[in-house]
Amino acid sequence: MVLVANAVGLNVYRADNYQRPVAGLVLVAVMIGWTAFTVWAYADPARRTRVVLGLDLAVALALLLASPLVKGAGFSATVPGFWVMGALLAWAVHWRWRGGLVAALVLAVSDLAIREDVSQTNYGNAYLLVIGGVVIGGLAESLQRMAEQRDTAEREAAAAAERARLARAVHDGVLQVLALVQRRGSELGGDAAELGRLAGEQETVLRGLIHAQDAVPADGVAGTVDVAAELARLERPGVVVAGPGVPVELAGQAGRELVAAVRACLDNVERHAPGARSWVLLEAVGDRIEVSVRDDGPGIPEGRLSEAADQGRLGVSESIRGRVADLGGTATLTTGPEGTEWEISVPREGR
Amino acid sequence: MTEPPIRVMVVDDHPMWRDAVERDLQAAGFDVVGVAANGSEAVARFPAARPQVLVLDLQIPAPNGVEVTAEVLRHDPSARVLILSASGEQADVLEAVKAGATGYLVKSASREELLDAVRRVAAGDTVFTPGLAGLVLGEYRRLSEPAAADPANPELTERETEVLKMVAKGLSYRQIADRLVLSHRTVQNHVQNTLRKLQMHNRVELTRYAIEQGLDDADA
Numbered sequence: 055m056v057l058v059a060n061a062v063g064l065n066v067y068r069a070d071n072y073q074r075p076v077a078g079l080v081l082v083a084v085m086i087g088w089t090a091f092t093v094w095a096y097a098d099p100a101r102r103t104r105v106v107l108g109l110d111l112a113v114a115l116a117l118l119l120a121s122p123l124v125k126g127a128g129f130s131a132t133v134p135g136f137w138v139m140g141a142l143l144a145w146a147v148h149w150r151w152r153g154g155l156v157a158a159l160v161l162a163v164s165d166l167a168i169r170e171d172v173s174q175t176n177y178g179n180a181y182l183l184v185i186g187g188v189v190i191g192g193l194a195e196s197l198q199r200m201a202e203q204r205d206t207a208e209r210e211a212a213a214a215a216e217r218a219r220l221a222r223a224v225h226d227g228v229l230q231v232l233a234l235v236q237r238r239g240s241e242l243g244g245d246a247a248e249l250g251r252l253a254g255e256q257e258t259v260l261r262g263l264i265h266a267q268d269a270v271p272a273d274g275v276a277g278t279v280d281v282a283a284e285l286a287r288l289e290r291p292g293v294v295v296a297g298p299g300v301p302v303e304l305a306g307q308a309g310r311e312l313v314a315a316v317r318a319c320l321d322n323v324e325r326h327a328p329g330a331r332s333w334v335l336l337e338a339v340g341d342r343i344e345v346s347v348r349d350d351g352p353g354i355p356e357g358r359l360s361e362a363a364d365q366g367r368l369g370v371s372e373s374i375r376g377r378v379a380d381l382g383g384t385a386t387l388t389t390g391p392e393g394t395e396w397e398i399s400v401p402r403e404g405r
Numbered sequence: 406m407t408e409p410p411i412r413v414m415v416v417d418d419h420p421m422w423r424d425a426v427e428r429d430l431q432a433a434g435f436d437v438v439g440v441a442a443n444g445s446e447a448v449a450r451f452p453a454a455r456p457q458v459l460v461l462d463l464q465i466p467a468p469n470g471v472e473v474t475a476e477v478l479r480h481d482p483s484a485r486v487l488i489l490s491a492s493g494e495q496a497d498v499l500e501a502v503k504a505g506a507t508g509y510l511v512k513s514a515s516r517e518e519l520l521d522a523v524r525r526v527a528a529g530d531t532v533f534t535p536g537l538a539g540l541v542l543g544e545y546r547r548l549s550e551p552a553a554a555d556p557a558n559p560e561l562t563e564r565e566t567e568v569l570k571m572v573a574k575g576l577s578y579r580q581i582a583d584r585l586v587l588s589h590r591t592v593q594n595h596v597q598n599t600l601r602k603l604q605m606h607n608r609v610e611l612t613r614y615a616i617e618q619g620l621d622d623a624d625a
Contacts, residue, residue: 226464229491230419233512237425241516257513296535296573298543299495333535333575339546348574392580 077124114141151191158187232257262289279309297336319347327351348395410436414456416447444468463490475504485526503607508532538573559602568595
């Protein structure tokens with residue numbers, strides 16, 4: 055559009071150059087008409103056919119070649135002037151750098167061929183035309199490649215989200231049945247109770263997995279561990295894990311150490327207080343991460359820990375403390391007849 | 406029993422579950438005034454059934470449990486919603502609680518736990534699991550972070566935080582009362598307050614959102 059306005063303006067300005075003004079007027083009218091047609095034709099991808107593109111270049115070429123006829127042999131500017139760029143751009147966008155090169159060469163050669171004497175400016179313009187055609191073709195190509203990559207990424211993200219949704223729907227059904235079997239089984243007693251117990255175990259494991267999986271998208275942060283998801287995996291019959299419901303990121307090594315310390319606490323409960331229930335609570339408080347592991351076992355008998363230390367044995371409690379201390383955190387143990395509780399607090403780095 | 410039985414409605418898309426829960430409730434002397442298999446049935450049948458307690462599965466065909474909770478409580482604020490969820494989808498549970506549910510149980514809970522939960526919810530108590538307490542604590546922590554700081558955000562008192570933490574660590578209200586030398590009723594009130602503040606905040610946020618979006622004009 056801008057190009058056609060420019061060409062029309064220039065032609066009006068130079069009207070006195072025309073040897074045959076009527077023919078010149080016809081050519082300008084053709085130019086305007088064709089521009090209107092191409093604007094319409096290129097608006098819809100379905101209409102961007104080879105025929106239209108070929109015609110576009112042919113019209114530009116025809117106008118170019120008609121210049122000497124209407125303007126006389128010694129003209130300085132062709133009738134369409136820069137307008138030929140329209141066809142060139144269309145070719146470059148459609149057929150990439152090859153199309154750009156071909157269209158540019160055709161136009162440049164004919165432009166130079168119809169002139170009586172080729173000035174340096176004429177040559178420069180033709181040269182720019184060729185370079186421009188190739189560059190724009192190349193740009194169009196990389197743009198399209200980027201668009202394709204983006205589309206692929208979007209499709210993958212949508213597929214992943216759909217998979218997660220389906221998984222949730224399937225899991226929910228399975229969980230319903232497991233919970234029901236567990237419930238009815240324990241009421242019926244006997245062998246059914248055993249089945250119920252097994253169903254209950256699987257239900258807890260699956261629920262833990264789902265919670266861990268829910269947190270997966272945040273896994274993208276390089277080199278960090280989502281402590282919330284990792285702790286959710288520790289849930290099993292007799293162990294309840296409570297957390298904030300959002301990922302709690304901790305640098306890789308520190309995150310793994312913290313989870314290992316919690317696992318050691320739980321293993322300790324299992325060893326020394328079989329049958330006791332445990333509760334794990336994870337909290338992100340400002341710049342610290344706090345984990346509590348509590349059980350309702352009989353507690354650690356007084357003197358038991360110092361006795362172990364006196365015998366030169368490095369008890370589990372010392373190994374837990376050491377682990378947490380390495381992370382720059384603290385681990386405190388409280389024990390009594392109502393049970394034992396570990397309170398672990400570690401700094402949250404990079405915040 | 407001289408008191409009239411508690412009226413309960415059961416919403417679950419899983420027929421086996423719905424029947425099991427209904428049977429258990431009836432056997433224990435509750436009056437099951439309605440059942441529904443999806444959200445739209447639940448919302449449509451609620452006004453006529455007028456249950457005191459809605460036992461609601463979160464994962465039901467649309468509208469989902471969160472929307473049903475909000476809708477029935479808008480219709481009858483005195484009703485109580487007890488969420489019974491299989492998977493314990495954490496975000497959904499938190500949303501349902503913010504929408505006004507006052508109880509939450511996972512489906513693996515025993516029959517006695519369920520019956521007890523319905524009774525307590527009907528009496529106006531809140532039924533927390535350690536998991537729910539953890540989620541609510543996390544929500545308050547997030548609201549108080551510098552990034553989200555807003556003077557309008559609800560805050561817990563020190564005592565409320567202490568109590569909620571103990572619930573999340575699996576202590577019963579009785580144990581908490583003993584440890585803090587408080588009455589059982591006081592502990593219960595503290596726990597209730599933590600939910601009430603969140604629900605109030607949620608309503609304010611929704612209203613504010615509606616005004617920002619110009620949706621309030623429709624009602625005016």
